[in-house]
Amino acid sequence: RNFNSNNNINHPQFKPHGDHKSDFLSRRQKIEQQRRSLPIASVEKRLVEEVRKNDTLIIVGETGSGKTTQLPQYLYNGGFCHNGGIIGITQPRRVAAVTVAKRVAEECDAELGQKIGYSIRFEDMTSPSTKIKYMTDGLLLREALLDPKLSRYSVIVVDEAHERTVQTDVLLGLLKDVQKNRSQNSNEVRKLNPLKLIIMSASLDARGFSEYFGGAKAVHVMGRQFPVDILYTAQPETDCLDAALVTIFQIHLEEGPGDILVFLSGQEEIESIEGLVRENLKKLPEANQKLLIFPLFSSLPSEKQLKVFTPAPVGFRKVILATNIAETSVTIPGVKYVIDPGLVKVRSYSPDSGIESLIVVKTSKAQALQRSGRAGREGPGKCFRLYPESRFEGLDDSTVPEIKRCNLSNVILQLSALGVDDIIGFDFMEKPDRMAVIRSLELLYLLGALTDEKKLSDPIGQQMARLPLEPNDSKALILASQFDCLEEMLIVVSMLSVESIFYVPRDKLEESRTVIKSFSSPEGDHITLVNVYRASIEFLEKNKTENGNEKAEKNLRKWCKDNFINNRSLKHARDIYNQIRENVERMGLKMSSCGDDMLQLRRCLAASYFLNAALKQPDGTYRVLANGQIAEIHPTSVVRRSKPECVVFYNLVQTTRNYVRNVTRIDYLWLAELAPQCYALKDD
Ligand code: ADP
Ligand code: MG
Secondary structure (H helix, E strand, O other): OOOOOOEEOOOOOOOOOOOOOOOOOHHHHHHHHHHHHHHHHHHHHHHHHHHHHHHEEEEEEOOOOOHHHHHHHHHHHHHOOOOOOOOEEEEHHHHHHHHHHHHHHHHHOOOOOOOOOEEEOOOOEEEOOOOOOEHHHHHHHHHHHHHOOOOOEEEEEEOOOOHHHHHHHHHHHHHHHHHHHHHHHOOOOOOOOEEEEEEEOOOOOOHHHHHHHHOEEEEEEOOOOOOOOEEOOOOOOHHHHHHHHHHHHHHHHHHHOEEEEOOOOOOHHHHHHHHHHHHHHOOOOHOOEEEEEEEOOOOOOOHHHHHHOOOOOOEEEEEEEEEHHHHHHOOOOOOEEEOOOHHHHHHHHEEEEEEHHHHHHHOOOHHHHHHHHHHHOOOOEEEEEEEOHHHHOOOOOOOHHHHHOOOOHHHHHHHHOOOOOOOOOOOOOOOHHHHHHHOOOOOOHHHHOEEEEEEOOOOOHHHHHHHHOOOOHHHHHHHHHHOOOOOHHHHHHHHHOOOOOOOOOOHHHHHHHHHHHOOOEEOOOHHHHHHHHHHHHHHHHHHHHOHHHHHHHHHHHHHHHHHOOOOOHHHHHHHHHHHHHHHHHOOOOOOOOOOOHHEEEHHHHHOOOOOHHEEEEEOEEEEEOOOOEEEEEEEOOOOOOOOOEEEEEEEEEEEEEEEEEEEEEHHHHHHHHHHHHHHOOOOO
């Protein structure tokens, strides 16, 4: 493969220091030394001082400078927990919250969940003694529902603010209010200290944040950055996966030592490349096989995620296959080569159709620079962009905030629950599109979550706001308790919360079809997922009684492999199931199962996902009834051949074509019966 050189970004060069690895040092001493050598360490005193002087502070610093792991410790040592308050740090991604908390606990020599903890949706690792708490921004929003003044916190750090996820944007608006309310709490019994607010960002543009927070002070933390050679392909690539694969081996066989970081768009892509690298590796002479593969994506179990931080043994090279988590959220030591196909998976929402989908788009220039920067953390590096240089010039400068391109119904639901009824008037850093707001309000209204006065309805809206799920899914669970199939709907929602339950290697496509058939239901994918879940639980329970827990889990892994099921995803779905089950039981929903009467489940799906109903066209494509969009049934669906007349689907994916995924057959007439607010029959 020919790469066009050479557009050298010349950063000021710093001497590497603090990197003398001595085998005589204990792990503790090594960590101490590492901490002291981080760029942020030299400004500890100054940062603590600035936080003392300013109620709102913006900190900008190169990725890897030590912001996320060190600042909370500095603040703790600087006495910001003395009044009993705790330090909260929000992350846009679950992975970051977990890995960073584990790292910081280790640095502090503390047991995770004690002084240092984390809390993410479906997983709480904190205790009353927790002082430094890492969490997702979404989770802090939920906490605000129960404690509008966030009174437990003396400091809140909003990390990775440059990512501008929708939850971060909402949180920023909310925190601005909390800060105001806390300082005017004259008639409260317990006087609260002002809330210290710190916004951290990896990108250099602090101005936007500063203006939004009334001219808040911004400080910059210098990072270390070595020059990175940027290489482009001579021609546009048609198959990005293949190009990435070839480039991995090209680096592995031709370049000097150093780990490789590859940016991919999602779990499926990562897993398929992982398989391909393994296959190709086997074909190499033994001496060249010293390549270790580490996948890294959000839904990967956290013990697997942490493995990527382990240095490769001498003589080995690591290749890390990551989503854009690795762009700024986690810094992996040892990376010298970056492969950037220039793509990223993002949410996309069309107010016209009212449909949200995940689409793969080109990165922005800022993202491309951030990615290439990952190669120059410890020494000069190389970044292989899998596109021609001319394309780079055409990229957008920066990424559009998510709030501009997502379905807002969840946000509106949350804000309504917090008492914010006027969404258009809410003080967002960047206002969402008016049409998108109206569409999302409509959706909530159709789901029965909002009243005519745009207030949260009781009990439906209240219940929906309490569930940590998308409004559609929450509604499905609430309805399921009336349709006597809550057990099955819980399984469906949990299984659909993970990226992909089936895992089929490219070369086993045919074999897998026969195996997967044993689970499939002619009625559709939702029921197929219920079958898989039930079969796995049955297998596990039977094995536990026969062989004990540990052996049973091991056998289940084998069972998954034999059945082309992704063990990680299945386990994750089981955890989610247990969590949501706790949630709905606490809410007092009636647990019930429809047994084998899947008609109930299908009717309930129609009643909940009625906006995702589609009708077969004469040419075999489907028309989404609510908006006229045309789509095909995804090739992975069990009904792709039988093509039922009328279906509900869970998601719409847009690649070169529109596909509906996770599809189940329904009866057209059910729509008018079960969702008259949307499908009233005319002239009766
Ligand atoms: P920033 O937030 O400024 O990007 P971090 O505080 O996340 O920086 O990281 C500081 C340093 O700590 C990095 O060099 C990173 O490699 C290291 N680090 C972070 N987490 C871990 C971990 N779990 N294991 C080993 N090193 C880690
Ligand atoms: Mg960070």
